[in-house]
Amino acid sequence: MNYELLKISVPEFRDASLRQELGREKCKILDKYQLRSNTRLYWERYYEHQPIQEYFSHKFARKASPLGMIFYIYKLCYAKVKYFEQNWRDFVPCIYNWQSGLFEETELWDLEFIRHSKSGLILDLRNLARITKYEDFLALCNYINRQGMGRPIEESIFND
Incomplete structure (x- = not known):
């Protein structure tokens, strides 16, 4: 081109x-x-x-992946992109339906919230953007993994 x-x-x-x-x-x-x-x-x-x-x-x-594009729009750092891309099988893209007051599954391109499949924990992309300290994000990853009974995240996964 x-x-x-x-x-x-x-x-x-x-x-x-x-x-x-x-x-x-x-x-x-x-x-x-x-x-x-x-x-x-x-x-x-x-x-x-x-x-x-x-x-x-x-x-x-x-x-970039579609998820990477969306995360870039929301100004999310590379560590967040990497974590969610590596663990996407454990999450579901959602939007909030104000008429029903419920979070509904949607296609990836329409993503505004992320629901952890095993725990039901819902993450708002705007709130993820507010996490600016690496240690706080690592703590969130470990919390999510504990909710799903997964293993703790090692810092090395973000360093490749």
Whole structure:
């Protein structure tokens, strides 16, 4: 793909061309967060009456998993991405239905909350973003594993 040509292309053509490289699930993420490409080939969101918010490069979107893209949007660190990608079989993506007052399972692209399958513990991505100390995140991982009767997490899993 000629990325230099795309940089000067009209936005609709540029978006359509770049989206062809991403696959259906990643495109659904772009749609959910209303992201469009810019001339530097970064995905960004235009807010009315606010500055444009740039999220990530197209190169990142190509290489990252859908979960990695969502975690990047929520500004979650690599250790969190790595932990949840390695243990995703133990979790279910959820959204909150305000009409029923319940958390409902959803597809990965629509993820806003994560439910631990064995314990029922629900994690809000916004709250995960507030965990800034590595030790606190490690404590959360160990708590989750204890709830599911798993083994404690060793720090070395985050160092590879």
